[in-house]
């Protein structure tokens with residue numbers, strides 16, 4: 001029988017040819033009480049096998065993680081190079097086919113997001129080409145646009161997704177770009193009437209794309225029909241020059257994502273044929289009459305853009321993976337790094353053995369682990385929604401929007417926070433670019449803004465949560481995950497059950513979610529000026545309610561995961577402990593809410609229990625960090641799986657000195673002026 005250490009070595013050896021672990025690795029893995037192989041199988045099973053295949057294939061293709069020492073131009077060149085190389089390899093190996101990508105662009109989008117640690121730019125470029133451009137052609141286009149779909153899937157044509165303008169990003173109903181239909185020539189005439197109507201921030205636009213999906217106000221005979229999507233050629237396929245009537249520029253330097261060519265575009269009486277309209281949800285008849293089954297402009301826009309929220313699911317996944325990877329790496333480093341002698345043992349203490357550090361990072365690791373399990377359920381919901389087809393009649397539409405919005409907000413906010421704490425956890429060495437934090441923090445920062453700014457998404461999610469309360473009073477069925485809600489607000493009464501039991505913790509989180517939903521609903525209902533009240537209630541009512549709903553959902557889902565786990569008792573205990581720590585921290589952070597249920601003494605006891613639980617987790621957590629599907633090339637220099645941080649870090653530093661003017665993987669020489 002292999003012990004945990006040997007099982008872990010066997011698994012890592014599959015990814016890494018010569019895995020020679022340090023003594024620290026041996027000690028940490030020997031200390032774990034759970035069954036490594038079983039737990040790894042369970043964690044891996046949370047994702048379709050193709051996710052792992054993609055990571056393993058890309059891992060085998062890369063020489064090094066691309067830590068940046070490159071110019072913007074070199075980064076862009078490398079990004080395009082790798083996107084093409086990786087996709088063609090997927091096709092060659094049969095992991096995907098162009099037809100499969102067209103059929104299920106969300107799957108490729110999520111899989112390629114999973115490789116973001118090889119380079120955030122590479123996965124973002126896939127997201128722009130597949131998750132935005134190809135998917136909008138699929139969702140909004142018809143037979144007419146089939147050819148462009150195939151060219152997008154094979155990368156014969158690169159495209160971009162032009163929604164945001166300089167003046168408006170969140171409120172896209174106010175976009176200013178116009179598309180007048182000219183009935184005489186049967187053409188659309190595109191214009192950017194103001195400076196603020198310039199499409200801005202558009203990925204792939206500055207130098208890559210020849211085609212664009214452009215969102216503009218459709219105007220026929222002076223009548224405005226709202227925002228519609230159009231597919232247009234923007235550059236000459238031979239010369240790559242912008243077409244007549246199109247001006248394209250570069251958005252310039254950014255605080256990250258240098259490998260993505262974000263650009264701006266303006267139109268001056270640019271003409272495109274009638275086929276440019278992506279006409280699944282609206283069309284123009286041969287005699288120039290506008291037709292659409294969806295009568296409301298707002299609904300039409302929501303349906304057109306709705307399917308794109310799959311990008312939010314992918315961002316949620318990649319963010320949480322990143323947080324798990326980074327916090328795991330920091331915990332491994334802490335298991336090696338020592339500072340200060342213990343007055344008791346007279347030996348230097350490992351950073352991971354300080355109790356404050358348990359609180360700093362093990363609590364975060366636990367949350368991201370619970371979110372990791374939650375992600376699998378959220379993806380399941382998303383796939384159910386897609387099965388219903390896009391359109392106003394799909395009953396899952398509102399729920400899909402709710403769950404993707406709140407997941408994206410919570411996962412990206414918690415990830416940014418975890419990355420920042422992990423950077424600090426590495427002390428001064430965390431500031432070296434070879435540990436990847438510059439890139440990671442920049443990307444995770446961006447994830448909070450694009451695909452819908454988190455604050456906007458929280459408002460939209462809040463509205464949809466409250467809709468469920470209304471449904472209950474109207475005796476209509478509620479959305480999935482709202483079974484806990486009733487027309488009665490829970491009575492607040494002293495709670496005497498154990499706070500170290502995951503089911504009891506769920507009970508408390510259920511009271512909290514249910515009470516906050518009722519309280520917010522009531523305040524809005526009784527407000528004289530509902531618009532004013534909505535704005536005022538966001539900070540102390542709607543946001544806390546939305547977080548509370550999601551915290552509860554995550555725990556409920558995690559308990560289902562535990563109930564379905566059929567392995568040994570010890571492994572189950574460790575998994576349970578993660579859930580308990582997650583929920584205890586949530587309750588302590590919102591002790592103010594629980595004051596009607598829990599006395600001050602109970603909260604103080606809970607804090608002690610949490611610290612004791614963290615101590616128990618301390619001996620498991622480094623082993624747990626190896627369960628996750630991360631490969632060595634994804635890790636920063638200090639995070640390597642063999643737990644020899646100084647060796648790897650110095651290797652990076654020395655290589656960088658030797659090759660100060662050479663790209664880290666030795667491919668491009670960047671001339672240094674002498």
Ligand SMILES: Cc1cc2nc3c(=O)[nH]c(=O)nc-3n(C[C@H](O)[C@H](O)[C@H](O)COP(=O)(O)OP(=O)(O)OC[C@H]3O[C@@H](n4cnc5c(N)ncnc54)[C@H](O)[C@@H]3O)c2cc1C
Nearest residue numbers: 161162163164168169170201202203450451452453455456
């Ligand atoms: C690197 C990068 C790449 C991008 N790529 C693309 C792309 O390929 N295609 C594309 O179309 N777009 C792209 N975007 C644009 C991105 O989607 C938008 O920036 C984003 O949706 C936010 O819009 P905004 O910048 O207009 O912010 P704003 O809407 O101006 O928001 C600014 C702040 O105001 C807050 N706010 C706004 N409205 C309200 C309100 N009602 N109540 C309270 N607070 C509010 C927001 O929460 C935010 O914090 C990209 C952006 C970046 C930075």
